[in-house]
Amino acid sequence: MTDASDHGAPADAGAGFLTGPPPELPADQAALHLELLGSRFRALVDHVPAIVYVQPIASGPMIDVSPGIESLFGVPREEWLRDPSVWQRLIHPEDRTRVLEANRIADETGGPFREEYRAVASDGRALHIRDQSTLVRDAGGMPLYWLGFMIEVTDTVATQRELADATARYGALVEQIPAIVYVDIVDEDMSTSYVSPQIDALLGYTQQEYVADPDLWKKMLHPDDVDMALDAYLRGREAGGPFTLEYRLVARDGRVVWFRDSAVVIHDGDGRPKFVHGVMLDITDRKAAEEQVAFLAYHDKLTGLPNRTMFEELLELSIARARRHELGVAVLYMDLDDFKLVNDSLGYDAGDELLRQLAERLGEATRETDLVARPGGDEFLMLLADLDRSPAMPGGTDGGSIVAQSVALRVGQTLASPFILGGHEVYVTASIGVSLFPQDAIDTASLMKNADSAMFRSKKAGPGGFVVHADDDADALSRLSLSTRLRKAVENKAWTLHYQPVVTLEDGRMVGLEALIRWQEPNGGLVPPGEFIPMAEEMGLIEAIGDWVVEEICRQDELWRIDGLSTEISFNLSPRQLWQPELVSKIIARLAHAGMDPSRVVVEITESAAMTDPDRTQQILLDLHDRGVRLALDDFGTGYSSLARLKHMPVDVLKIDRSFIREVDADRDAQGMVSAMIALASNLGMTALAEGIETEAERRFLALRGCELGQGYLFSRPVPAGEILALHRRASLRVVDGEAG
Numbered sequence: 001m002t003d004a005s006d007h008g009a010p011a012d013a014g015a016g017f018l019t020g021p022p023p024e025l026p027a028d029q030a031a032l033h034l035e036l037l038g039s040r041f042r043a044l045v046d047h048v049p050a051i052v053y054v055q056p057i058a059s060g061p062m063i064d065v066s067p068g069i070e071s072l073f074g075v076p077r078e079e080w081l082r083d084p085s086v087w088q089r090l091i092h093p094e095d096r097t098r099v100l101e102a103n104r105i106a107d108e109t110g111g112p113f114r115e116e117y118r119a120v121a122s123d124g125r126a127l128h129i130r131d132q133s134t135l136v137r138d139a140g141g142m143p144l145y146w147l148g149f150m151i152e153v154t155d156t157v158a159t160q161r162e163l164a165d166a167t168a169r170y171g172a173l174v175e176q177i178p179a180i181v182y183v184d185i186v187d188e189d190m191s192t193s194y195v196s197p198q199i200d201a202l203l204g205y206t207q208q209e210y211v212a213d214p215d216l217w218k219k220m221l222h223p224d225d226v227d228m229a230l231d232a233y234l235r236g237r238e239a240g241g242p243f244t245l246e247y248r249l250v251a252r253d254g255r256v257v258w259f260r261d262s263a264v265v266i267h268d269g270d271g272r273p274k275f276v277h278g279v280m281l282d283i284t285d286r287k288a289a290e291e292q293v294a295f296l297a298y299h300d301k302l303t304g305l306p307n308r309t310m311f312e313e314l315l316e317l318s319i320a321r322a323r324r325h326e327l328g329v330a331v332l333y334m335d336l337d338d339f340k341l342v343n344d345s346l347g348y349d350a351g352d353e354l355l356r357q358l359a360e361r362l363g364e365a366t367r368e369t370d371l372v373a374r375p376g377g378d379e380f381l382m383l384l385a386d387l388d389r390s391p392a393m394p395g396g397t398d399g400g401s402i403v404a405q406s407v408a409l410r411v412g413q414t415l416a417s418p419f420i421l422g423g424h425e426v427y428v429t430a431s432i433g434v435s436l437f438p439q440d441a442i443d444t445a446s447l448m449k450n451a452d453s454a455m456f457r458s459k460k461a462g463p464g465g466f467v468v469h470a471d472d473d474a475d476a477l478s479r480l481s482l483s484t485r486l487r488k489a490v491e492n493k494a495w496t497l498h499y500q501p502v503v504t505l506e507d508g509r510m511v512g513l514e515a516l517i518r519w520q521e522p523n524g525g526l527v528p529p530g531e532f533i534p535m536a537e538e539m540g541l542i543e544a545i546g547d548w549v550v551e552e553i554c555r556q557d558e559l560w561r562i563d564g565l566s567t568e569i570s571f572n573l574s575p576r577q578l579w580q581p582e583l584v585s586k587i588i589a590r591l592a593h594a595g596m597d598p599s600r601v602v603v604e605i606t607e608s609a610a611m612t613d614p615d616r617t618q619q620i621l622l623d624l625h626d627r628g629v630r631l632a633l634d635d636f637g638t639g640y641s642s643l644a645r646l647k648h649m650p651v652d653v654l655k656i657d658r659s660f661i662r663e664v665d666a667d668r669d670a671q672g673m674v675s676a677m678i679a680l681a682s683n684l685g686m687t688a689l690a691e692g693i694e695t696e697a698e699r700r701f702l703a704l705r706g707c708e709l710g711q712g713y714l715f716s717r718p719v720p721a722g723e724i725l726a727l728h729r730r731a732s733l734r735v736v737d738g739e740a741g
């Protein structure tokens with residue numbers, strides 16, 4: 001509605017559209033228009049559910065209006081056509097100023113006018129009116145009159161208001177609950193059309209960031225949950241029903257947040273899935289509580305160590321794995337001697353403290369992969385898994401048994417220093433029983449029982465010792481005394497060296513010897529190094545043994561030289577020996593004393609020993625090398641050398657481990673690896689040496705690949721010194737067609 005009569009601007013003020021005197025509209029032209037309107041549109045105008053009106057551009061009452069105006073406002077049509085102020089009187093007082101102002105602007109500019117306002121009918125009904133009008137001009141562009149429409153939109157407005165209310169209500173809900181609400185679009189990208197702002201506080205990403213990157217959810221998924229969560233989501237979406245999944249997301253700052261995500265799939269009219277609406281609830285606290293409960297079920301409260309239940313479950317798993325891979329498992333059962341004394345004299349708090357400190361020391365005495373548990377009281381359990389079952393030599397004690405005994409020994413040593421309990425120094429000892437899979441028992445219950453009874457036997461034998469369970473008690477006693485016997489062997493120097501020839505692979509010529517130690521038992525047996533070197537290291541006896549080896553080599557070399565044999569001799573250093581202070585100067589002094597040229601001596605250290613503390617090792621090796629000693633990297637391929645390291649180590653010989661050679665006949669991978677190792681040696685300027693060659697086929701393969709040197713039963717087993725001269729005299733140690741070549 002425009003009402004020029006009421007816009008307040010004087011008719012002749014300024015330069016507005018209608019500010020000049022109203023154009024002299026020829027009366028017949030206006031009449032013509034109205035007539036046209038009347039004849040052609042009257043029927044239409046009278047029946048559309050809207051009020052059509054014609055308003056003069058100058059002030060004054062309506063020129064024409066649909067009859068419906070009467071029922072809408074309850075004001076007779078005649079009054080509208082007579083009184084210009086009806087309209088503004090009907091506008092709701094709160095909307096009146098705004099509407100009249102809009103009206104004035106339309107008048108001034110030539111429109112259009114478009115407003116929604118409330119009105120009050122003469123009977124008091126509240127109405128919502130949408131009102132718009134346009135200025136109609138003649139062919140020359142001269143304004144003629146305003147043509148307008150009024151529609152009642154009361155219902156629509158009510159609906160919209162409800163909608164707005166609802167949106168506000170649910171919006172508040174969606175954006176206040178402690179969860180993330182999202183709307184995903186069902187598409188290939190799994191893109192998101194809405195996510196609630198809580199995402200910021202919970203995960204550190206803004207709504208915009210999340211919506212902009214359809215992959216963000218996937219990227220945030222915890223690596224361990226990615227597959228499971230994606231799969232569950234896609235399957236849930238596919239199935240079309242409500243679905244729930246639980247997963248972890250990694251927030252921007254690295255925090256891990258657990259979510260329970262409950263979603264529903266929304267379908268369109270044709271039943272096609274359109275959206276996934278979901279709520280992601282933060283359940284991190286609940287998960288932590290669950291984990292705490294699980295932890296308590298499996299752990300000892302006092303020390304935090306695993307309890308018996310967990311120990312037995314892990315033992316079960318270890319046994320299964322050991323069966324599959326032919327490995328060994330050891331169970332150590334430890335019981336403190338006279339723990340009651342501590343409780344009785346210092347009180348239970350001190351007793352608890354002792355157990356806690358003990359738990360810590362046991363962790364230090366065992367290997368990182370071992371499990372220490374506390375079944376209760378003053379008892380502790382240790383599980384040593386994945387033990388090597390193979391004996392170092394046929395018929396010898398297996399590696400697992402040796403590891404178990406050295407751990408038992410180390411635990412004993414750990415207890416040697418006093419515990420400080422409330423200012424008191426307390427000394428304790430413990431008895432340990434050892435049971436081994438598969439030697440003693442092959443199931444969890446029997447292993448536990450045997451370890452327990454071995455522990456009791458150890459207790460009977462006196463405090464502070466260990467017993468390896470065996471069916472034969474005599475055998476158990478002989479094993480118990482391994483450490484004692486070893487100490488005696490060091491005293492008596494009960495050692496001997498065997499020598500294994502190093503040969504050229506091309507023609508089998510002997511070019512050197514490797515010295516390998518054996519322990520001569522009083523009963524005449526020879527114990528291979530794999531059975532006592534680890535124990536000797538544990539007991540701190542390796543230094544004495546190593547000294548003896550160098551001395552013996554010097555002595556033997558002198559004898560051979562008299563007989564005309566002057567060859568290269570290598571000997572082995574074990575990892576612990578590398579840490580000895582003065583190692584290098586001691587070796588050099590002894591060689592000098594015997595008049596042995598250092599360049600005929602090769603020191604072998606294993607790859608894994610070299611790489612354990614490479615900086616330090618490199619220093620020792622450089623030191624040795626500078627003094628003319630040659631160096632070999634033993635068991636190459638079993639450790640984890642860094643090539644960069646290797647390049648800078650002054651190594652002369654790379655000894656490819658026996659385990660690869662054994663496989664070259666059958667395994668293409670092994671062939672590839674051995675070839676690569678030979679090439680590596682050559683590239684680094686080292687000589688490749690293959691260990692443990694047993695067949696002619698292996699020799700041929702290696703020779704063909706350019707491996708220069710080898711050792712192995714094919715040429716000769718390690719033999720006593722007395723047999724070496726005979727081997728030396730042979731032109732070739734290679735056996736061809738069953739004969740010495």
Ligand code: C2E
Pocket residue numbers: 392393500515516517528529530533549571572573574577604634635658691692693694711712713714718
């Ligand atoms: P290693 O230095 O790698 O020595 C090679 C081992 O393989 C020797 O075992 C040898 O007898 C064996 N061997 C040689 N040729 C063949 C073959 O064709 N087939 C098979 N199946 N085996 C073969 P041994 O003498 O029992 O020595 C075991 C390990 O003990 C040595 O491995 C070395 O690391 C260590 N060792 C030997 N002597 C000493 C020593 O005086 N001091 C130290 N610290 N360690 C030593």
Ligand code: MG
Pocket residue numbers: 514571572604634
């Ligand atoms: Mg060696």
Ligand code: MG
Pocket residue numbers: 634635655657658691
């Ligand atoms: Mg080796």
